Amino acid sequence: MSFSLQKKSDTLCFFSSFEELIPQIAGLKKKYESYLIFSDDFVFNLYGEDLADHLQTVGKPVSHILYPQGEMSKTWECATACWNQLIQSGADRSTLLIAIGGGVTSDLAGFIAGIYMRGIDFVVIPTTLLSMTDAAIGGKSGINFGGVKNLLGIIRQPRRIYLCEKFLETLPERELISGMAESVKHAVIGSEELFALLSKKGILSGEKSDLREIIIKSAEIKIGIVSRDEQEEGERALLNYGHTFGHALESATDYTKYLHGEAVSIGMSCAGYVGKKLGMVEEQFIEKQDSLCLSLGLPIKLPSFPDDETLLRLMKKDKKSISGKIRLIVPEKIGKVISIPDVPDIIILEALKEKRLKDERE
Numbered sequence: 575m576s577f578s579l580q581k582k583s584d585t586l587c588f589f590s591s592f593e594e595l596i597p598q599i600a601g602l603k604k605k606y607e608s609y610l611i612f613s614d615d616f617v618f619n620l621y622g623e624d625l626a627d628h629l630q631t632v633g634k635p636v637s638h639i640l641y642p643q644g645e646m647s648k649t650w651e652c653a654t655a656c657w658n659q660l661i662q663s664g665a666d667r668s669t670l671l672i673a674i675g676g677g678v679t680s681d682l683a684g685f686i687a688g689i690y691m692r693g694i695d696f697v698v699i700p701t702t703l704l705s706m707t708d709a710a711i712g713g714k715s716g717i718n719f720g721g722v723k724n725l726l727g728i729i730r731q732p733r734r735i736y737l738c739e740k741f742l743e744t745l746p747e748r749e750l751i752s753g754m755a756e757s758v759k760h761a762v763i764g765s766e767e768l769f770a771l772l773s774k775k776g777i778l779s780g781e782k783s784d785l786r787e788i789i790i791k792s793a794e795i796k797i798g799i800v801s802r803d804e805q806e807e808g809e810r811a812l813l814n815y816g817h818t819f820g821h822a823l824e825s826a827t828d829y830t831k832y833l834h835g836e837a838v839s840i841g842m843s844c845a846g847y848v849g850k851k852l853g854m855v856e857e858q859f860i861e862k863q864d865s866l867c868l869s870l871g872l873p874i875k876l877p878s879f880p881d882d883e884t885l886l887r888l889m890k891k892d893k894k895s896i897s898g899k900i901r902l903i904v905p906e907k908i909g910k911v912i913s914i915p916d917v918p919d920i921i922i923l924e925a926l927k928e929k930r931l932k933d934e935r936e
């Protein structure tokens with residue numbers, strides 16, 4: 575059965591099979607003349623042909639554009655190759671782009687569809703936990719550029735987000751665990767209840783209903799924040815909790831060492847130490863947050879490379895930093911974080927030093 579999570583704009587819908595999905599797509603208010611599946615090569619091999627076969631039943635032309643799987647495809651070169659393929663396929667404003675895949679797919683799809691012809695419509699079918707709980711929601715899209723994560727991008731909402739947890743059955747465990755990091759983030763930002771649910775023993779291998787609840791609760795938190803502040807003029811920035819450190823780790827290691835959620839997990843731990851230095855949280859908070867991440871199989875320790883100075887330099891390049899001043903989202907307690915516009919370098923360096931000492935002792 576499908577249902578809608580966001581009553582107002584009806585954007586998030588669950589489905590359980592492609593048979594059930596196709597009438598939802600065909601029944602969208604705007605009538606499209608063609609469908610274009612957008613995916614990475616790996617996900618397309620798993621699900622793309624089946625989706626294309628089902629879409630054919632609508633009686634409109636169906637084509638596809640594929641890119642090589644992984645974060646390394648979030649580049650200007652890849653985006654340009656996709657735009658060229660859009661031109662070759664004859665895509666226009668009567669085309670619906672159907673993005674199926676993880677967060678890289680939704681980030682690329684929104685950027686490509688949002689710029690092409692000043693914007694063509696797209697829908698997203700997230701297939702990783704991370705994209706179901708976070709990346710596919712909220713309309714942020716973009717690519718990495720100039721050594722900075724997500725430097726180029728736009729905010730453009732998909733027409734719909736279609737959710738089905740069955741895709742998670744083929745997702746490698748490391749990717750599933752990585753996806754949990756964004757749910758931990760949502761819990762620390764705004765829900766003690768979600769934090770408790772994530773802390774339930776064996777949550778990853780347990781009941782399917784638990785996973786669905788995690789997806790729904792995480793998505794609700796993100797949808798709530800985005801619907802109040804779509805353009806990130808205030809509250810939306812809180813969703814970057816753990817990300818300023820995380821993005822710096824990802825770009826310092828050329829997007830090859832850490833999955834996004836893994837870098838965010840380490841980033842949240844670092845943010846906890848900054849919170850402690852600023853007198854906002856006690857050691858107990860850090861331990862609680864770190865233990866949850868560890869119990870889910872997420873990393874929390876800082877690597878020896880990049881060193882603290884390099885991390886700091888990269889953090890200053892982050893989009894959130896203004897005139898070299900680092901804006902950080904810092905915890906107050908489980909369920910509440912705040913934005914600090916100008917965290918002094920010395921506080922960050924001292925926090926990282928304390929964290930490294932603690933990492934060594936563990």
Ligand SMILES: NC(=O)c1ccc[n+]([C@@H]2O[C@H](COP(=O)([O-])OP(=O)(O)OC[C@H]3O[C@@H](n4cnc5c(N)ncnc54)[C@H](O)[C@@H]3O)[C@@H](O)[C@H]2O)c1
Nearest residue numbers: 616643644676677678679701702704709714741744745834
């Ligand atoms: N726009 C946003 O608001 C937002 C929020 C959080 C993260 N992100 C972005 O999301 C990206 C990370 O997303 P991700 O972790 O989903 O990465 P991803 O899209 O690269 O997917 C991870 C890997 O899993 C494979 N895969 C996907 N679905 C599968 C399935 N069902 N079965 C088997 N394999 C599958 C993919 O081919 C890929 O190799 C990062 O680039 C991050 O910046 C964006």
